[in-house]
Amino acid sequence: MPDIEAGTSYFDVQDCEHAKADLTRFADAGLDAVLHTFSERDRAFYRETTADIVAASHDRSLSVYVNPWGVGGVFGGEAFSRFVARNPDSRQVLNTGERVPAACFNDPAFREFVRGWTRDAAGLGADVLFWDEPHWHNVHWYGDDHPDDVWCCRCGRCRELYRRRYDEPMPATETERVSTFREESMLGFLDEMMALTREEGAENAVCLMPTGSADHGPRDWEKLAKNDHIDVLATDPYWAAFTEDADPGEYVARFGEELVRVAADHDLRSQLWIQGFGLRGDSAPDDVRTATRTALEFADSVFMWGYDGCRTISEIACEEPMAVWEAYLDELP
Ligand SMILES: [Zn+2]
Numbered sequence: 001m002p003d004i005e006a007g008t009s010y011f012d013v014q015d016c017e018h019a020k021a022d023l024t025r026f027a028d029a030g031l032d033a034v035l036h037t038f039s040e041r042d043r044a045f046y047r048e049t050t051a052d053i054v055a056a057s058h059d060r061s062l063s064v065y066v067n068p069w070g071v072g073g074v075f076g077g078e079a080f081s082r083f084v085a086r087n088p089d090s091r092q093v094l095n096t097g098e099r100v101p102a103a104c105f106n107d108p109a110f111r112e113f114v115r116g117w118t119r120d121a122a123g124l125g126a127d128v129l130f131w132d133e134p135h136w137h138n139v140h141w142y143g144d145d146h147p148d149d150v151w152c153c154r155c156g157r158c159r160e161l162y163r164r165r166y167d168e169p170m171p172a173t174e175t176e177r178v179s180t181f182r183e184e185s186m187l188g189f190l191d192e193m194m195a196l197t198r199e200e201g202a203e204n205a206v207c208l209m210p211t212g213s214a215d216h217g218p219r220d221w222e223k224l225a226k227n228d229h230i231d232v233l234a235t236d237p238y239w240a241a242f243t244e245d246a247d248p249g250e251y252v253a254r255f256g257e258e259l260v261r262v263a264a265d266h267d268l269r270s271q272l273w274i275q276g277f278g279l280r281g282d283s284a285p286d287d288v289r290t291a292t293r294t295a296l297e298f299a300d301s302v303f304m305w306g307y308d309g310c311r312t313i314s315e316i317a318c319e320e321p322m323a324v325w326e327a328y329l330d331e332l333p
Pocket of ligand 1: 092093104105106107129153154155156157158
């Protein structure tokens with residue numbers, strides 16, 4: 001399987017000299033690619049430093065992905081959003097009328113902000129911008145006691161756009177039309193940003209969560225795959241994070257099969273992510289081996305989130321982070 005790209009995410013090191021040591025060991029371990037996180041904080045304070053780290057990655061023949069880590073509170077990642085703090089009127093609104101701490105995909109100020117992020121991220125020298133886990137805010141992820149059927153977003157902008165689209169007021173319950181509107185809003189947002197990415201000379205990858213919920217983008221992946229500006233379709237079947245007790249091989253295969261079918265239909269590259277965080281217990285390294293072997297059977301590109309089994313992020317680190325990391329590296333071709 002010599003043509004399969006193998007990579008890892010990398011984060012939280014803002015000293016290029018330290019980063020170089022890590023990047024060298026990634027290249028020595030046989031990795032072809034690295035994803036650098038580019039949070040709002042990185043963009044505000046570490047832009048040239050991040051550009052240096054991107055250049056150091058290229059010096060080691062690593063392809064570079066860059067992601068909007070936690071930007072606006074609507075992408076995945078362990079980073080906070082200053083945009084949301086500074087722009088309360090741009091926040092999503094629950095169907096109960098309550099504002100939540102995440103920006104709305106339909107908000108014009110947020111779109112302008114992410115257009116700026118996109119230009120800066122491409123300007124770092126990234127090969128691919130990685131639109132990671134775009135999602136409407138989910139109050140239940142934060143231990144909240146809202147009823148099960150709450151949803152976002154019903155802000156003034158969303159209600160206005162919905163009325164224009166359907167010639168009726170936006171309901172407060174999630175009807176099929178509301179779900180479709182939510183999907184189309186996110187797809188419209190991604191389309192705008194991905195078109196700009198291409199203009200700026202980079203490619204686009206989008207990572208959809210394996211949930212089949214309108215909270216996390218299109219329920220039918222075809223709707224995204226047919227976009228003119230996408231190059232890589234990705235998903236992250238994190239068996240121990242998203243399920244109670246799924247078998248890693250079966251879970252990765254289930255979504256890998258679907259991913260590869262949709263990607264092939266639209267001439268896209270496919271990418272699968274291996275869970276390298278929050279794994280506990282003796283079976284973790286073997287589970288990672290199984291997941292990695294399975295992913296390699298399906299996808300054009302395989303990545304782990306994240307390097308060293310997330311050793312440095314104590315809240316989500318694996319119990320034996322280096323054993324997880326070594327198991328991943330060991331299974332790569
Ligand atoms: Zn809204």
